[in-house]
Amino acid sequence: MNKRALILAIAVLTAGPALAADPATIDWSKIPAVKVPLFYPGQSSYEWLRSDAHKGASKETQRGDACLSCHDEDDAEKDIGNKLVQGGALEPTPVKGKNGFVELSVQAAYDARNAYFRYQWKTHGKAGIEYPYYRFDGKEWKVYGGPRLDKAVQEGKQPPIYEDRLSMMLDDGKVPGFAEQGCWLTCHDGERDLKSATKEEVAANAAMQAYKKTDVRKYLPETRTNPSDWKTGKSVEEIAKIKAAGGFADLIQWRAHRSNPVGLADDGYVLEWRNFDSGKKMFDSNLDKDTKQPKFMYDAKKFGAKAATAKQVGKKESFLIKGKNAVPFDPKAGWKEGDMLPRYVLTKDVEGSAGDNKATGSWKKGMWTVVLTRPLGLTNDDDKTLKDGGIYHVGFAVHDDNITTRGHQVSFVRTLGLGAKADIQAVMLP
Structure with a gap:
């Protein structure tokens, strides 16, 4: 056992549960910040990377060469993103004014209980803390608003509304090719907004x-x-065997609307699909499938009204939270055309593996600062286990500017080390 591991082991035995740091008290000025460039990828799917359209690199990609083995020059990500975002074969429906590049600052620390990550990035526009609503048209509740890649939004038939997100995908060496090509292993033709399957x-x-x-x-x-x-x-059965062997990528997502208001980040994994971890997550659909009406509405005494309106979009926080401002929906409450309710209802009462990650985010002067806490030593069958001395491969993504799916900015693969040499080195807290 090395000295660092011995210190941690003694600390665990002697200090008890109080060992975990309070993320709010961590002195992040003493933790090195790594600048990770993120770029707009367009429709550069796994299939595109291996096609002749990926000029000069398709054979290299097919044999498993790392993306960074070619794209290693300064400002490579910025040049790629700024080109793709303008439109062309890889972006058939460019979003007007969309930025092609984001610089993400990543800091990491850990103690005997948890790993802590601090992310900062400047948003392209105001903070996106809303998600599309359900709007009553006088007869039915229909979706109102959408991400900027949607045809209805681009045609001006719906307003642009979507939450900001920060994602980290992580592997411990058990997913073939992830260390070299990272997130591109997971993005395929057939997905939503990627030559979508019907x-x-x-x-x-x-x-x-x-x-x-x-x-x-x-x-x-x-x-x-x-x-x-x-x-x-x-x-x-074959998928279950791959999962049991650890052949999945962990996917942690902080969401400005669906997780941040309750101090959490959802926990998921990518295998045969993009799955949520087992248990009860922090958000759930607010639509009753049988009645086609919302399940919850605002408590008028706490929100100021039983519903929101289009005039309040972007001006008033619209979160609908159990135990805080949500009450069961009353179909006889005198609903009028234009009344709107959130599509998701939130809760702090998470359960199981789905509730592993805590996170808080604040937006100030055009910049998000998100601090994520993830326990060390998780043994769930849908989690990658973070531990002292461990080295992992990670990919990051940011969604902002009212956009989702391929409209994000993404990184090439980086390494993360907990007390080990890596691109991003987590510092052991005193």
């Missing part, structure tokens, strides 16, 4: 029926018999 194609696919999924989302190549074809999914 509902009919998904419904007719045996594998997707077995997975009980109605659309295509992120997946790892190992889960398909043909890694480049979402239709060729392996059996549920």
Whole structure:
């Protein structure tokens, strides 16, 4: 046992539960900050990387070369992002005014109980703390608002509304190719906004029926018999074996609307699909599938009204939180055309593996600062275990400016070390 591990072991035995640091008291000025460049990827999917369209690099990608082995020059990410965001073969529906580059500052620390991550980035526009609503049109509750890549938003038929997000994808060496190509292993033709598969194609696919999924989302190549074809999914039993062997990528997402108000970040993983961890997460749909009406409305005494309005979008916090300002929906409450309620209701009462991560975010002078806390030593079958001395491969993504899916900025792979040499080195707290 090395000296650092011995210190931690003694501390655990002698100090008890109080050992965990309060993230709010960590002196981040003493923790090194690593600047990670993020860029707009357009539709540069796993399939595109291996096609002739990826000029001069398709063969290298197919044999498993690292993205950074080619894109190693200064400002490579900035040049790529600023080009792709303008439109072209990889971006058939460019978003007017969208930025192609973001610099993400990453700091990491840990103690005997937890790992702590601090992220900072400047947003392209105001903080996105809202999610599309349900709006009453006099007869029915219909979705109001959407991300800027949506056709209805680009045509001016819906207003741009979407939450900001910060994501970290992590692997411990058990996902083939992740160390070299990272997030691109998970992005495939067929996904939403990536040469999307139709509902009919998904419904007719045996594998997707077995997975009980109605659309295509992120997946790892190992889960398909043909890694480049979402239709060729392996059996549920084969997927279970891959998961049991740790062949999944952890996906941690902080969400400005659906997790930040309750001090959490959701926990998920990518395998045959983009899955949530087991248990009860912090947000749930606010639509009753049977009645086609909301499940909860605002407590008028606490929110000021039973519903929001379009005039309040961007001007008043719209979070709907159980135990704080949410009450059961009353269909006889005199609903009028234009009344709006959030599409998701939040709760602090998370359960199981889905509730592992705590996080707080604040937006000031155009910059988000997000601090994430993740326990060390997790043994859940849907988590990667962080531990002292461990080295991991990570990829980051930021969604802002009322956008989602491929409209984010992403990083090439970096290494993360807890007390070990890496691109991002987590510092052991005193």
